[in-house]
Amino acid sequence: MAECPIDGSKIGFMGGWVLKDGEICNDCGKKVGFQKGDSKSNTAAHYYTIDEVRALIDKGEQFDPDHAQKVRDEETKRSQAGFDPTTIPAMKNRQEFLDKYGLNHLDPETSEIVNQIVDQMSSIGFSRVMATLNGLMDRYQVTMNQTQIEQNWVLIKQQDETNKLLRKLVNKQ
Known part of the structure; x- marks a missing residue:
């Protein structure tokens, strides 16, 4: 079983959130507002890094539903440059x-x-x-x-x- 890099808990085979650079447990995902079955949560999760989610948890903030689009726009700008x-x-x-x-x-x-x-x-x-x-x-x-x-x-x-x-x-x- 994988271990959550944020709180160290075990990530079940079907559980957790896949991020841009790894996977976190369901509990850490819930702390930032990710909801299973929610398409905005699923899309946004793939564009967050572990450090970004950790920072949201530390600040007590929720994820930005438009984060994926913002990251894609930034990546497009960087690739054009x-x-x-x-x-x-x-x-x-x-x-x-x-x-x-x-x-x-x-x-x-x-x-x-x-x-x-x-x-x-x-x-x-x-x-x-x-x-x-x-x-x-x-x-x-x-x-x-x-x-x-x-x-x-x-x-x-x-x-x-x-x-x-x-x-x-x-x-x-």
Whole structure:
């Protein structure tokens, strides 16, 4: 059984609230006004972090039903302004991501496309999706999709290198 990071109580298999970065118990959810079966509660919970809920509890405040929309608007602004490393927890910054897949020295056109893909993927919030999956088959499918995505990064790099070599050959003739 999982343990609530706020009050340390046990979270049952079907209980708790899935947040942006983890899960809390039903009691902590009730303290901020989350109600099971309420669509605004369910939607908002996915956009709160553990620290944000902890702060609401400490202040004795209730959740904001419009919190999800506000977070989405902020994420959109950040993605339009550039890479937001907070949405891909495993990557501290864009450069680390590019280093991981060897995508540092791409042609400008390819680099622009890769940046757009990374921004789109980060706005999806892969870790939030994974945290909401219960079934083994769901997790299996997401893991397979993630593997295919990583293979695609390798293919993008290889295709970019092939294009560079072809340009060199054309320029020699």
